Amino acid sequence: MNTPDIGKNLPSPGHPAVAAYLADGYDSVVGMSSRFAAAICARLLRLQTEEGVHGPIAEIGAFEGRFFIALAHALEPGELALAIDIFSWPNPEVKDRFEANCFRHGINPGQRVTIKGDAGAMRPSDLIGHAGGRKLRFVHIDGEHSRAALAKDLALATACLDEGGMIVLDDMLHPGYPTLMVAVQHYLDANPEIVPLCIIDRETIVGAAKFVLCQRRWFERYQTRMLAIFKDQIWPLGADFEPHWCLVLSQDTRLAQIT
Numbered sequence: 001m002n003t004p005d006i007g008k009n010l011p012s013p014g015h016p017a018v019a020a021y022l023a024d025g026y027d028s029v030v031g032m033s034s035r036f037a038a039a040i041c042a043r044l045l046r047l048q049t050e051e052g053v054h055g056p057i058a059e060i061g062a063f064e065g066r067f068f069i070a071l072a073h074a075l076e077p078g079e080l081a082l083a084i085d086i087f088s089w090p091n092p093e094v095k096d097r098f099e100a101n102c103f104r105h106g107i108n109p110g111q112r113v114t115i116k117g118d119a120g121a122m123r124p125s126d127l128i129g130h131a132g133g134r135k136l137r138f139v140h141i142d143g144e145h146s147r148a149a150l151a152k153d154l155a156l157a158t159a160c161l162d163e164g165g166m167i168v169l170d171d172m173l174h175p176g177y178p179t180l181m182v183a184v185q186h187y188l189d190a191n192p193e194i195v196p197l198c199i200i201d202r203e204t205i206v207g208a209a210k211f212v213l214c215q216r217r218w219f220e221r222y223q224t225r226m227l228a229i230f231k232d233q234i235w236p237l238g239a240d241f242e243p244h245w246c247l248v249l250s251q252d253t254r255l256a257q258i259t
């Protein structure tokens, strides 16, 4: 695959269209998620495809489309991307900018559905209905950053998740949102069938860390593949979720100097 150079220690996103967008487009779309996280998540979508996991995806908090466009480019023909947002912040024109950005970067209306609304008020049947009756293989949660809203978004994503699906949580361990981790820990305690698959390290304070979650029965299968796919991005010590351990993927894999 002929992949353009997209920066320091970025993995190949696994799709030429995603690589082209990350190299020449990502920065032109206003948004918050990091390019590193976009490359990792696109490659995880590719991994799902390779493992026979197909179907629609969703992003809660699509904003102007920066991360959404990267995810949508990683889909296979016929797979649908759902963009959910209240589309009122910082002004109602944000929805027009989202549509224009998707159009400019080649994500056509037939490949995506725009849903203007409060994710916290959606029922699983609503979301699955928007996806043509299919469960979701990937949900990126990047909506309202409160403990209560994250708990609701996690419940919605879990109820809509297909076999082999992944849930990605934005702004984890962000200094501005320290209580989100409390919601995540409550969720993991209450849902032992879901485990962290990896942590995607921050790029900057705006491009913060993400957690990727998956079904426990898929963990070993995915991690075995990820050890090879992301061998250059694995921080050696990993993440301790007491007692579960998972990979930490970072652009900077150094350990502390102790001598």
Ligand SMILES: C[S@@+](CC[C@H](N)C(=O)[O-])C[C@H]1O[C@@H](n2cnc3c(N)ncnc32)[C@H](O)[C@@H]1O
Residues within 6 Å of the ligand: 030, 031, 032, 033, 060, 061, 062, 063, 064, 065, 066, 067, 068, 084, 085, 086, 087, 088, 089, 117, 118, 119, 120, 142, 143, 144, 145, 149
């Ligand atoms: C941090 S921005 C998302 C950034 C975007 N995902 C990116 O990577 O560029 C958060 C978005 O969540 C949306 N949002 C906030 N509360 C929401 C809710 N209850 N339901 C749906 N979207 C919501 C906001 O309108 C905003 O566009």
